[in-house]
Amino acid sequence: MSGRKRTLEAISFELVMTAMAVIALILIIAPSLVVLIVSFTSGFSLKFPPPGYSLRWYAELWDAWQLHFAARNSLIVAVWATGLSIVLGVAAALAISRSRALSARLLDSLFMSPLVLPALAFGLAALMLFSLVGLPVSPLTLVIGHTVVCVPYVVRNTVAALAQLEPTLLESSAVLGASRLYTFRRIVLPLIRPGIIAGAFIAFMSSFDNVPVSLFLRDAATDMLPIRMWQDLEGKLDVTIAALSGVLIIATVALVAIMERFTGLSRRLTN
Amino acid sequence: MGAAPASRDVTSYGMGLAVPLALFFLVFFVAPLLQLLWLSLHNDTAGLHWGLSQYQHFLTDPFSLGVLGSTLLLGAEVTLVCLMLGFPLAWLYQRVGPRLQTIIILIVLLPLLTSVVVRTFAWIVILGRQGIINATLQSLGIINTPLKLLYTQFGVVIALAQVQMPLMTLPLITALGRIDPNLDDASCSLGAGSWRTFFRIVLPLSLPGVIAGCTLTYAAAITAFITQSLVGGGQMLFMPMYLYQQASTLQNWPFAAAISIIFLLAVLAVVSVFTTLGRLSRGYGGT
Numbered sequence: 001m002s003g004r005k006r007t008l009e010a011i012s013f014e015l016v017m018t019a020m021a022v023i024a025l026i027l028i029i030a031p032s033l034v035v036l037i038v039s040f041t042s043g044f045s046l047k048f049p050p051p052g053y054s055l056r057w058y059a060e061l062w063d064a065w066q067l068h069f070a071a072r073n074s075l076i077v078a079v080w081a082t083g084l085s086i087v088l089g090v091a092a093a094l095a096i097s098r099s100r101a102l103s104a105r106l107l108d109s110l111f112m113s114p115l116v117l118p119a120l121a122f123g124l125a126a127l128m129l130f131s132l133v134g135l136p137v138s139p140l141t142l143v144i145g146h147t148v149v150c151v152p153y154v155v156r157n158t159v160a161a162l163a164q165l166e167p168t169l170l171e172s173s174a175v176l177g178a179s180r181l182y183t184f185r186r187i188v189l190p191l192i193r194p195g196i197i198a199g200a201f202i203a204f205m206s207s208f209d210n211v212p213v214s215l216f217l218r219d220a221a222t223d224m225l226p227i228r229m230w231q232d233l234e235g236k237l238d239v240t241i242a243a244l245s246g247v248l249i250i251a252t253v254a255l256v257a258i259m260e261r262f263t264g265l266s267r268r269l270t271n
Numbered sequence: 272m273g274a275a276p277a278s279r280d281v282t283s284y285g286m287g288l289a290v291p292l293a294l295f296f297l298v299f300f301v302a303p304l305l306q307l308l309w310l311s312l313h314n315d316t317a318g319l320h321w322g323l324s325q326y327q328h329f330l331t332d333p334f335s336l337g338v339l340g341s342t343l344l345l346g347a348e349v350t351l352v353c354l355m356l357g358f359p360l361a362w363l364y365q366r367v368g369p370r371l372q373t374i375i376i377l378i379v380l381l382p383l384l385t386s387v388v389v390r391t392f393a394w395i396v397i398l399g400r401q402g403i404i405n406a407t408l409q410s411l412g413i414i415n416t417p418l419k420l421l422y423t424q425f426g427v428v429i430a431l432a433q434v435q436m437p438l439m440t441l442p443l444i445t446a447l448g449r450i451d452p453n454l455d456d457a458s459c460s461l462g463a464g465s466w467r468t469f470f471r472i473v474l475p476l477s478l479p480g481v482i483a484g485c486t487l488t489y490a491a492a493i494t495a496f497i498t499q500s501l502v503g504g505g506q507m508l509f510m511p512m513y514l515y516q517q518a519s520t521l522q523n524w525p526f527a528a529a530i531s532i533i534f535l536l537a538v539l540a541v542v543s544v545f546t547t548l549g550r551l552s553r554g555y556g557g558t
Contacts, residue, residue, distance in 0.1 A: 010465040020359035129299075
């Protein structure tokens, strides 16, 4: 089509690039597949390939109350942190998205900074502050800490959705006599909702998976799932963790599929 | 009529809506970091005596400097591996049809959203003594005794590269999508080969994406506490674990605070170098 000559040179280029890309794809997928396969082992070790297949470790998971407890805590904290991130993040995104003021750009950098700064340093800092003001480690401190590191995802995705909004729509609505609140409810919100949901989804997943902040802000009474798993893995290589990993991988795939269907997640992250 | 609504800009919202989040960040993000800085400038745990002894201790201690150096080096290695593999992947994405594009994006996205502990655990299974690599090599008769892959620098770099690959690939896909495909054809029809076109046209024009991807990958790789500690094991110490040990196990908060500040500054320095490069490259890229 392009009339480009298929020279040896062009073929070598395409071959090398495609081969590297395929290696990258395999590198990305292989670990999850390996864990899924190993989780169905009938043996006691993480040998690959497994000597036989069974659901015994998934059954074992059913009775692992420590993991249940940690999973419930993680879920509760993630739900609250996501809710708080939506309320604070969407409001802030509305304020800074169309503004060219210096203050808006500074606030944008501030709200995004938890994404690049080492979260572990922030976790330690938050613990110091809470202990200074006498606030004991609790689900509340966890929700606050998680919100700081999760809110950037909501802000970023909402700002991106607002940037795609036609300003003429808002002007037409105003000219037709709609109040700002009415316009927001009936025009703006429905149009940016997929963006908000996509951001909230990523915020939820990163809260559920958070280690560096939880590490400092939790105690035995508020055990969190990723930390429980990490500590189990430090001690011994438990096949139950493989089964739990299997559950988490399948749940993630399912959630991503749902999100892709309703919010077009993949397009949002490449535009 | 209607002078008031006409004079008001209906397409933007007041900065007041940002106040709640700004206050939240001030109290729970800026204040803790300032307190961290304050404590790091004290010589004693109680925070009564001002001084730079924590920093002096870190900067004159070969062990601490070694930990910092190996952490920064680790980040560079991971970023390089991600770039070498992520760029061809982003390139492939631009070449395939929309259906395959969605599949590639979802494959890239999945690890980003899968629990880091799960992904790291997978590498323990792969790299372990009984893991896939050793089992395959042994059954093929290439090696007799299992290779030590886990708890090595190589293992940590590969595992981190997989864990952080999406952070590199997504900005690259965006950047490559913005390049006019005609430039590629023009360069080729003017006689430049594919390799030459790639290095002289495609790569320079995608520099903003390369820099964005490198920044995110680097920042994430050096702070990846879980992957570093599980795949690296006890013998390899990087900044996050060093910080955690000092704060949690030894309860040496001022020193842990100083480590945090030095670590923060190191990350900021790297990020601002990348940002400056990004600004310079934008003149090149034309946007």
